[in-house]
Amino acid sequence: MFPILEAKWLAPKVRWITVAAPRVATKHLPGHFVIVRVSEHGERIPLTIADSDSASGTITLVVQVLGATTQQLCALKEGQAILDVVGPLGKATEMKNFGHVVLVGGGVGTAVIHPQAKALKNCGNYVSAVIGGRSQSYVILESELRSICDAVYPCTDDGSYGYHGFVTGKLGELIADQQQPVHAVITAGPVPMMRAIANLTREHHLHTIASLNPIMVDGTGMCGGCRVTIAGQTQFACVDGPEFDAHQVDFTELADRLSAYRPQEQLSWQQLQNLNHECRLNQLK
Amino acid sequence: MKPAERMKILRQHMPEQDAEQRSHNFEEVNYGLAGTAASMEAQRCLRCKQAKCIEGCPVGVDIPGFVEALAEDDLKKAADILLDANVLPAVTGRVCPQETQCEVQCIRGGKSEPLAIGYLERFVADWARENYQQKFTPPPPSGKRIAVVGAGPAGLTCAGELAKRGHAVTIYEALHRPGGVLLYGIPEFRLPKAIVDQEVNNLRKMGVQIICNVVIGATYTISDLLTAEGFQAVFIANGAGLPVFQGIPGEQLKGVYSANEYLTRVNLMGAFRFPDCDTPVIKSTQVAVVGGGNVAMDSVRTARRLGADPATLIYRRSRQEMPARVEEVKHAEEEGIVLELLCNPIEILGTTDGWVRGVRCQRMALGEPDASGRRRPEPIPGSEFEIPCQVFIEAIGTRANPLLTQSTPELNLNKWGNIVIDENNMTSMPGVFAGGDIVRGAATVILAMGDGKNSALSIHQFLSNK
Ligand SMILES: Cc1cc2nc3c(=O)[nH]c(=O)nc-3n(C[C@H](O)[C@H](O)[C@H](O)COP(=O)(O)OP(=O)(O)OC[C@H]3O[C@@H](n4cnc5c(N)ncnc54)[C@H](O)[C@@H]3O)c2cc1C
Ligand SMILES: Cc1cc2nc3c(=O)[nH]c(=O)nc-3n(C[C@H](O)[C@H](O)[C@H](O)COP(=O)(O)OP(=O)(O)OC[C@H]3O[C@@H](n4cnc5c(N)ncnc54)[C@H](O)[C@@H]3O)c2cc1C
Ligand code: SF4
Ligand code: SF4
Ligand code: FES
Numbered sequence: 001m002f003p004i005l006e007a008k009w010l011a012p013k014v015r016w017i018t019v020a021a022p023r024v025a026t027k028h029l030p031g032h033f034v035i036v037r038v039s040e041h042g043e044r045i046p047l048t049i050a051d052s053d054s055a056s057g058t059i060t061l062v063v064q065v066l067g068a069t070t071q072q073l074c075a076l077k078e079g080q081a082i083l084d085v086v087g088p089l090g091k092a093t094e095m096k097n098f099g100h101v102v103l104v105g106g107g108v109g110t111a112v113i114h115p116q117a118k119a120l121k122n123c124g125n126y127v128s129a130v131i132g133g134r135s136q137s138y139v140i141l142e143s144e145l146r147s148i149c150d151a152v153y154p155c156t157d158d159g160s161y162g163y164h165g166f167v168t169g170k171l172g173e174l175i176a177d178q179q180q181p182v183h184a185v186i187t188a189g190p191v192p193m194m195r196a197i198a199n200l201t202r203e204h205h206l207h208t209i210a211s212l213n214p215i216m217v218d219g220t221g222m223c224g225g226c227r228v229t230i231a232g233q234t235q236f237a238c239v240d241g242p243e244f245d246a247h248q249v250d251f252t253e254l255a256d257r258l259s260a261y262r263p264q265e266q267l268s269w270q271q272l273q274n275l276n277h278e279c280r281l282n283q284l285k
Numbered sequence: 286m287k288p289a290e291r292m293k294i295l296r297q298h299m300p301e302q303d304a305e306q307r308s309h310n311f312e313e314v315n316y317g318l319a320g321t322a323a324s325m326e327a328q329r330c331l332r333c334k335q336a337k338c339i340e341g342c343p344v345g346v347d348i349p350g351f352v353e354a355l356a357e358d359d360l361k362k363a364a365d366i367l368l369d370a371n372v373l374p375a376v377t378g379r380v381c382p383q384e385t386q387c388e389v390q391c392i393r394g395g396k397s398e399p400l401a402i403g404y405l406e407r408f409v410a411d412w413a414r415e416n417y418q419q420k421f422t423p424p425p426p427s428g429k430r431i432a433v434v435g436a437g438p439a440g441l442t443c444a445g446e447l448a449k450r451g452h453a454v455t456i457y458e459a460l461h462r463p464g465g466v467l468l469y470g471i472p473e474f475r476l477p478k479a480i481v482d483q484e485v486n487n488l489r490k491m492g493v494q495i496i497c498n499v500v501i502g503a504t505y506t507i508s509d510l511l512t513a514e515g516f517q518a519v520f521i522a523n524g525a526g527l528p529v530f531q532g533i534p535g536e537q538l539k540g541v542y543s544a545n546e547y548l549t550r551v552n553l554m555g556a557f558r559f560p561d562c563d564t565p566v567i568k569s570t571q572v573a574v575v576g577g578g579n580v581a582m583d584s585v586r587t588a589r590r591l592g593a594d595p596a597t598l599i600y601r602r603s604r605q606e607m608p609a610r611v612e613e614v615k616h617a618e619e620e621g622i623v624l625e626l627l628c629n630p631i632e633i634l635g636t637t638d639g640w641v642r643g644v645r646c647q648r649m650a651l652g653e654p655d656a657s658g659r660r661r662p663e664p665i666p667g668s669e670f671e672i673p674c675q676v677f678i679e680a681i682g683t684r685a686n687p688l689l690t691q692s693t694p695e696l697n698l699n700k701w702g703n704i705v706i707d708e709n710n711m712t713s714m715p716g717v718f719a720g721g722d723i724v725r726g727a728a729t730v731i732l733a734m735g736d737g738k739n740s741a742l743s744i745h746q747f748l749s750n751k
Binding site: 023024027037041042043044068069083084085086087088089217218220221222223224225227229234239253256257259260261264265267268271 | 459460461497498499500503504505526527528530536537539540542543545546549550554555558559560561562563564565567638639686687688
């Protein structure tokens with residue numbers, strides 16, 4: 001069991017969970033993820049390690065409620081525990097002095113770029129972060145990133161805060177800025193966003209890394225369920241990635257494979273809502 | 286009883302669940318021999334002085350010894366003899382390929398049928414599981430600590446043998462439950478998971494510590510284990526769990542699985558109980574599986590139980606060359622599995638929205654023998670045809686998973702990525718031993734157990750000399 005030391009809402013349906021996992025915390029590098037199982041009959045799901053502290057032996061997860069498993073996980077409170085946490089998995093982000101790196105995070109993707117920002121800063125980079133959300137309340141980790149990065153640009157789809165428009169729009173502006181030329185881009189977020197970023201930076205021949213999020217089971221290269229196509233070659237995202245050269249990724253295929261279990265996911269979700277409903281009825285009695 | 290009388294007794298049959306009924310459930314196929322049948326079968330053994338059968342068993346079970354005790358109705362003694370050599374008899378009695386191991390060596394095999402060693406082993410082991418706890422007096426602690434990587438049959442056996450010698454053993458397992466392929470690969474209807482759990486618990490009672498959710502190569506390296514974690518020796522038994530894909534067009538379609546993924550979802554994650562278990566698996570009316578070994582057989586029979594009709598097995602050679610256990614092939618056919626022999630998939634066909642709709646195959650003919658001694662299958666020109674299916678499973682083999690070895694460059698590997706060991710099962714790193722599938726490539730449960738046992742002896746020796 002992995003006890004939860006802190007749990008709070010960062011944005012609607014986005015939860016910050018700090019959990020004791022000393023073995024993982026010691027070995028964590030930016031880019032790593034864990035696989036988590038919430039309950040005895042639960043699914044194994046991958047989550048990026050958003051932060052870690054080896055001294056206190058904790059790691060932080062930033063989780064968005066999407067379906068049954070993330071809902072169960074986000075219902076856990078301080079003092080409760082996660083059944084299984086295994087990691088750190090995946091390859092760590094390539095760390096070097098690129099010059100000016102722009103990190104682009106969409107939604108919970110911002111949690112992926114958070115540890116990268118710290119490490120890239122330590123390598124001597126000039127680090128900008130472009131972080132997007134639907135509206136102001138969906139922009140997460142802004143103050144954390146401000147304390148690390150040289151510049152942070154929040155963007156909202158509805159213009160309620162920061163830059164009005166998609167993260168690609170802001171990134172386009174940064175690329176165009178001759179004062180502070182961009183040397184590399186790292187992005188994490190929804191597939192359509194990463195695809196749009198890749199298309200944009202391809203035109204400018206900008207080195208771009210995307211953090212992919214296919215469906216996983218074991219996370220150790222044993223099942224092949226997480227396979228993605230990179231430059232026409234099959235790769236297992238859990239061990240060969242999850243970060244790849246964004247210009248080589250087949251995003252259409254990735255998006256398509258993510259939909260493989262949609263009917264079952266809806267069934268699970270429905271079952272959980274019924275269950276929660278019953279529990280609440282029982283409480284009323 | 287005189288040998289001549291023994292010779293007259295016919296081999297007992299294994300009672301099994303009705304084929305039609307079992308093709309719709311996950312309950313065990315074989316029921317096990319009844320007591321009278323087991324005694325009768327035990328009488329068939331000739332108690333040979335130079336028992337050839339023992340040579341066929343990688344862990345050297347004293348077969349005439351335990352069978353004689355069984356014939357004399359001394360089940361306790363039979364269990365003690367069996368457990369002395371084999372820590373997982375309820376498992377091996379069910380899954381050993383006896384026809385190529387112990388039974389093929391049985392002297393009775395020539396004239397009639399060999400002794401049903403597997404059935405008897407299972408009988409004694411099942412009796413012991415329910416009625417008998419072998420006495421275990423912990424030996425004085427040696428003060429030595431050993432780490433075992435992987436809780437499959439090799440790791441579990443090695444841990445048990447080391448514990449018997451007073452060593453403190455910690456097993457690190459990557460998944461959330463111990464058992465290895467016994468748990469995530471071999472299905473419930475062949476090997477109930479309760480049996481694996483019970484065997485694992487017996488080890489815990491012997492003082493073996495099992496820590497799940499630790500990936501060696503990621504959470505700790507082998508060097509961490511030998512330095513910071515303070516172990517004096519390590520046994521690597523992480524199996525050969527890297528799925529091989531055929532590399533044919535269409536493998537990214539939704540509905541294409543490796544056997545590892547399909548079986549893991551169903552067995553380890555309980556997808557056959559979905560939505561009571563949260564992990565889903567795609568169910569479809571037509572499923573095709575490519576391969577001819579136990580893994581392919583388990584996949585296709587699993588698909589059948591999830592409702593596939595037809596569930597088709599595609600294999601590029603003929604039935605004789607199939608590496609699967611004879612019993613599995615027989616059971617599969619009884620359950621209505623369609624066998625497409627001398628047939629090879631060349632392309633997976635998809636719908637416009639990315640789902641599998643079928644597989645294009647080629648008929649094959651057998652040519653000259655290849656390196657493996659089996660006749661090489663060659664395509665027949667112009668023989669292409671389609672098999673409709675919505676789920677396609679590839680069960681053509683597994684290789685060594687590089688996750689651990691990549692993080693440990695000190696380990697010598699062969700060209701397939703398997704760890705190279707010396708005659709004492711030691712790797713190129715002093716104090717680090719290895720066995721099971723990571724050394725042999727995909728093999729069998731009992732060979733992995735044999736390696737675990739031999740390695741334990743070598744480790745004991747190594748530590749005593751230190
Ligand atoms: C390496 C990696 C790191 C990740 N890091 C994070 C993270 O830090 N925080 C976080 O909230 N999520 C992260 N994810 C995504 C997370 O694993 C999924 O959101 C989760 O598995 C959904 O489970 P569920 O049962 O709640 O939803 P489901 O019922 O499985 O799915 C609900 C919806 O989510 C979509 N979905 C399913 N799996 C994924 C997926 N892997 N990625 C995106 N959408 C998916 C489905 O298509 C469906 O529409 C990461 C994924 C990967 C592969
Ligand atoms: C579907 C299927 C059916 C089979 N049927 C039969 C049969 O009927 N009869 C038979 O004799 N054989 C059968 N086999 C083969 C047999 O199961 C294997 O040969 C045997 O299990 C090998 O044992 P092992 O201990 O070497 O490895 P495994 O059983 O593979 O166990 C390895 C363990 O190590 C863990 N691990 C892997 N990497 C790491 C790491 N880095 N850190 C920590 N832990 C790790 C794994 O999760 C696993 O639990 C079958 C195999 C499969 C896949
Ligand atoms: S362990 Fe396997 S090979 Fe050995 S006697 Fe038992 S069934 Fe035969
Ligand atoms: S060879 Fe056959 S008959 Fe002889 S001891 Fe072994 S099992 Fe019995
Ligand atoms: S998740 Fe199973 S191989 Fe990547």
